[in-house]
Amino acid sequence: MAQLSEWIAQGFPEAARPAHPQAERCARLGRAVAEGEAGSFATLIEGLLGWGHGLTPSGDDFIIGLLLALRRAGDARDASASILEAAARLVNEKARERTTAISAGLLGCAALGEADERLIALVDHVQAGAPGQAEAQQAASSWGATSGWDAFAGMGVTLGQGG
Numbered sequence: 001m002a003q004l005s006e007w008i009a010q011g012f013p014e015a016a017r018p019a020h021p022q023a024e025r026c027a028r029l030g031r032a033v034a035e036g037e038a039g040s041f042a043t044l045i046e047g048l049l050g051w052g053h054g055l056t057p058s059g060d061d062f063i064i065g066l067l068l069a070l071r072r073a074g075d076a077r078d079a080s081a082s083i084l085e086a087a088a089r090l091v092n093e094k095a096r097e098r099t100t101a102i103s104a105g106l107l108g109c110a111a112l113g114e115a116d117e118r119l120i121a122l123v124d125h126v127q128a129g130a131p132g133q134a135e136a137q138q139a140a141s142s143w144g145a146t147s148g149w150d151a152f153a154g155m156g157v158t159l160g161q162g163g
Helices: 002-010 023-035 038-046 058-072 080-098 101-111 117-128 133-141 147-156
Strands: none
Touching: 023 038, 023 080, 038 080, 058 080, 058 101, 058 117, 058 147, 080 101, 117 133, 117 147, 133 147
16 A cells, blocks of 8 residues: 555656646645545535546546545545535535536446446555556556546545545
């Protein structure tokens, strides 16, 4: 897990880096997750809804990874229950007006802990500390052009947050 966390912290391969870095938002999201600040969390992810281009914009893919990681952490995080409730409410209220129909559907699934099998395998392995860098790269790069990398970045926000 430490190696994977370091790899995320050092940055992704050049091809996977987003055009607009969201480092400060990621740090604030990490703090909101760690401290169970549901209101701050919802405000921060609302700003990402629909951010980017394509059928599943980068901001949505990031949120998908983050929600999936939180949901699949299960009862290991008492604080995540209120965060997940706030996120699910936000997705239900705002996603359809802020992003594509496909992305809104995927966000709703992620809020329930459901996703493409490649993302489920990736988040489960990340949380178990099992994959090496090569396996993580393969899993992340196999889902869309950049969607897997964006979702992986969202998962990375939860690393080291007690999950």
